Amino acid sequence: MESGNKGSSAGSNNNQAGSSAKPAGSSSAATGSGTMKAPGADHHISRAEFEKNPSAYFQNLHKK
Numbered sequence: 001m002e003s004g005n006k007g008s009s010a011g012s013n014n015n016q017a018g019s020s021a022k023p024a025g026s027s028s029a030a031t032g033s034g035t036m037k038a039p040g041a042d043h044h045i046s047r048a049e050f051e052k053n054p055s056a057y058f059q060n061l062h063k064k
Contacts, residue, residue, distance in 0.1 A: 035044040040061060050057055 034047055036047045036050065037043075038045045039057070045057070
């Protein structure tokens with residue numbers, strides 16, 4: 001017997017070609033293209049600065 005999945009293809013999830021899924025509430029326009037959500041915090045930081053030296057961000061995360 002054949003299964004009831006006749007005509008379906010693996011990975012088919014009805015997405016339009018070229019579309020990208022974004023989590024609800026995310027918008028690059030709201031925060032600017034040069035910022036990102038700070039890991040472990042509720043604010044935004046400079047993406048360029050973080051990418052230059054991510055370990056420095058984490059080393060200084062809890063310093064006061």
